[in-house]
Amino acid sequence: MRSRQPVANRERGVGLIMAILVLLVLSLLTIMMMTSVNTDTKITGHSVRSARALNDAESGISEVCAMLRAGTFQSDGSNPRAVGQVFLVPAGSVPVPGNADSTFTFTHQPAGAWLNYSSPSRGPDVLTVHYLTNPARTIVYRYDPTLTPAINTASGLPVMVISATGHSGKDVRRIEAEVIVKPIVANVKAALAANVDIAFIGNAVVCGYNHRANTPNGTGKNGRGFAPDCTTWETGAGNLPASWTTGSSNANGASGQTGSPVDNLQSQLGFYNGPWESLGMTQAQFTTWLGPAQSSPANINGIVNVDNNGVMGDQSTSLALNGASGTGFLYVDGDLTINAGFSYTGMIYVEGDLKMNGQAWVLGGIIVRGRSSITQNGGATILYSSDAITQALSEAGGQYVTIAWKEL
Numbered sequence: 001m002r003s004r005q006p007v008a009n010r011e012r013g014v015g016l017i018m019a020i021l022v023l024l025v026l027s028l029l030t031i032m033m034m035t036s037v038n039t040d041t042k043i044t045g046h047s048v049r050s051a052r053a054l055n056d057a058e059s060g061i062s063e064v065c066a067m068l069r070a071g072t073f074q075s076d077g078s079n080p081r082a083v084g085q086v087f088l089v090p091a092g093s094v095p096v097p098g099n100a101d102s103t104f105t106f107t108h109q110p111a112g113a114w115l116n117y118s119s120p121s122r123g124p125d126v127l128t129v130h131y132l133t134n135p136a137r138t139i140v141y142r143y144d145p146t147l148t149p150a151i152n153t154a155s156g157l158p159v160m161v162i163s164a165t166g167h168s169g170k171d172v173r174r175i176e177a178e179v180i181v182k183p184i185v186a187n188v189k190a191a192l193a194a195n196v197d198i199a200f201i202g203n204a205v206v207c208g209y210n211h212r213a214n215t216p217n218g219t220g221k222n223g224r225g226f227a228p229d230c231t232t233w234e235t236g237a238g239n240l241p242a243s244w245t246t247g248s249s250n251a252n253g254a255s256g257q258t259g260s261p262v263d264n265l266q267s268q269l270g271f272y273n274g275p276w277e278s279l280g281m282t283q284a285q286f287t288t289w290l291g292p293a294q295s296s297p298a299n300i301n302g303i304v305n306v307d308n309n310g311v312m313g314d315q316s317t318s319l320a321l322n323g324a325s326g327t328g329f330l331y332v333d334g335d336l337t338i339n340a341g342f343s344y345t346g347m348i349y350v351e352g353d354l355k356m357n358g359q360a361w362v363l364g365g366i367i368v369r370g371r372s373s374i375t376q377n378g379g380a381t382i383l384y385s386s387d388a389i390t391q392a393l394s395e396a397g398g399q400y401v402t403i404a405w406k407e408l
Contacts (some may be wrong), residue, residue, distance in 0.1 A: 049171040053116075054407075057166030057175045060086075060117030060127045063108065064162045065179060065400040073103055073129055075181070075395065077140040077158030078214060086127040088118040095122060116167040125165040132159040132178060143180045143403060155235060155387055157181055157394060159403070178404035184393040186347060187278050188365050190244035190259065191384035195271040196353070196370030197247035200255035201377035204356070208242040208259025210235045213387035215363055217343050221381045230383055238386050241265050247373075255376070259384075271369070274313065275331060275349045278367055279393070287312070289397065290331060300326030300344070303396045307333040315352045315371060328396035335371075340378070345385075346392030356380035364388040 063086060068075050073084035081101040087094055090111075094104045107118060107127075118127035132141040134153075144156030151159065157180045166173045191208045192198065200206070207220055211233045220230030242257035243249050243264040249257070257263045272278050276286030293307035295317065304326070308317040317334030323341030330348045338344075340358025350368045358378040363385050368374055376382075 049168040050173060052168040053166035053171045053173040054175070055166065056115040056117045056168065057164040057173050059115050060164030060166065061162050061175070061177050061179075061402075063117075064127060064129045064164075066108075067105070068129070068160065068179075068181075068400060069398040072105055075158060075160060076213075076391065077131065077142065080131055080133045080137050080140045082131065084129045086118055088114065088116070088120045088127075093120075117164050119165075125167075127165075128163045130161055132161050143183075145183060145185070155238075157183060157391060160400075163408075174408040176406055176408055177402050179400045179402050181391075181394040182397060182399040182401045183390060184279060184397055186365070186386075186389050186393060187272075187280055188240065188347075188367075188384070188386070188389065189268075190241040190265065190365075191382045192243045192366050192368070192374070192376075193271075194243070194245040194247065194354075194368040194370055194374050196245070196368065197373045198243055198245050198249045199373055199375050200249075200251040200257070201375065202252075202255060203379055204255040204376040205379075205381045206242040206257050206259075206376070207382070208240040208257075208263075208384045210238040210240070211363065211383045211385040211388070213345075213363075213385055213391050215383060215385060215388070217361055217363075218359075218381075220383050221359065221361065221379050235387070240384055242382075242384075244268055246271050272367065275351075275367070278347070278349065293333075300324055300328070300330055302326075302328045304328065304330050305333075306331065313351055315369075318352070327392050329393055338380075345388050346396070347389050356382075364392060 067073055074082045079101065083101060084103045086105055086107055089106050091106050094106050097104050107114065109115060119125040133139055139153050141151055141153060141159050142156035143150050143159050144152060160179050162177050162179060164175055191206050205220060207230055211230060212235055215233040219233055239260035241262050241264050242259035245266055246268050249264045249266050251257060274283060276283045279286060281289065289303065290305045291303055293305045293310050295308045297304050297306060306317060306319050312333060315334050317332065319332050320337040321342050322339045325343040327345045329346055330344065333351045335352035336350045337355045338360045340360065342360040345363045347364050348362065348366045353370050353372055354366065354368045354374045356376040357380060360380045362382045365384055366382060
């Protein structure tokens with residue numbers, strides 16, 4: 001009879017090998033699980049830091065927009081080479097700009113709570129804003145929602161490019177946003193629109209041809225075709241009549257009206273039901289946008305609401321401006337007299353009567369509801385400019401919107 005010992009030994013050997021294999025497999029699985037956990041932890045950490053860096057970069061975009069609203073950086077498109085930079089330093093530690101085209105400033109974040117979206121010294125990570133221009137940096141690109149394509153070089157609001165770099169640990173996110181001030185497009189009937197008769201005296205001038213927003217002060221004061229000639233500053237499109245009125249329009253002496261397709265429109269119907277209609281707003285929206293009233297403004301820049309009792313449209317106030325200048329939207333709930341030395345860019349809305357005397361000069365447009373008549377005498381000049389109105393109103397509103405965004 002044969003012994004069963006060798007068989008038993010073989011079975012024990014096979015069992016031992018299987019046990020070892022099971023242990024090896026379990027060990028391998030444990031190692032793989034630990035590696036996976038470590039990898040997942042690293043990926044999660046990276047994702048969190050990357051998201052934080054992106055959020056910081058977007059916060060940098062917001063700080064620049066706030067500075068544009070405050071007027072820290074140029075935004076009117078007058079200098080294509082203008083550059084603004086925000087350094088991650090306190091006031092008093094800002095590097096000195098190397099040329100006149102650059103404006104350097106410090107971050108206005110709360111002390112002790114700075115987000116890392118710029119750099120304390122010159123370099124590619126500094127929070128930067130400049131115009132969108134041609135390669136030679138001689139022409140500023142603009143945004144005009146009435147055109148196709150909206151981005152062009154002739155009309156509209158200047159496009160600003162903001163570059164921000166967010167850091168969180170070793171993670172870096174770089175973004176670039178193209179922004180414009182939120183457009184407010186006015187509903188304008190003429191360079192001068194009125195609900196009463198208009199009387200032009202002396203050498204007063206009203207021109208309804210569309211002028212560029214950077215037309216120099218004093219241009220056109222001798223009329224279209226005379227030095228300094230306003231035709232040099234006309235856009236060639238978007239022209240309006242010089243005047244529009246529900247009453248009559250009378251020119252006397254050397255005064256003149258020029259516009260297109262006609263110089264003036266009289267006995268018209270459909271004057272504005274209120275100033276809000278001229279801006280494409282509801283009455284409630286306009287009231288909020290206009291802000292609090294003041295009876296005697298210290299300056300006329302921005303959105304200025306002149307009223308003596310807070311009752312809109314009752315024509316109760318009276319304002320005389322001598323040698324003042326400003327840009328934006330001027331609302332006068334009553335009579336307005338503007339005298340020699342006055343200059344304004346934007347839109348003026350007068351609930352009462354208007355008197356323009358001497359060398360008063362307006363680039364944009366004027367709307368007068370009136371009580372009796374409008375008198376424009378001496379060398380008073382009104383030049384229509386859709387860009388001047390849109391730019392002044394939009395900048396006064398102070399809201400910036402993003403029209404393009406990309407990660408670098």
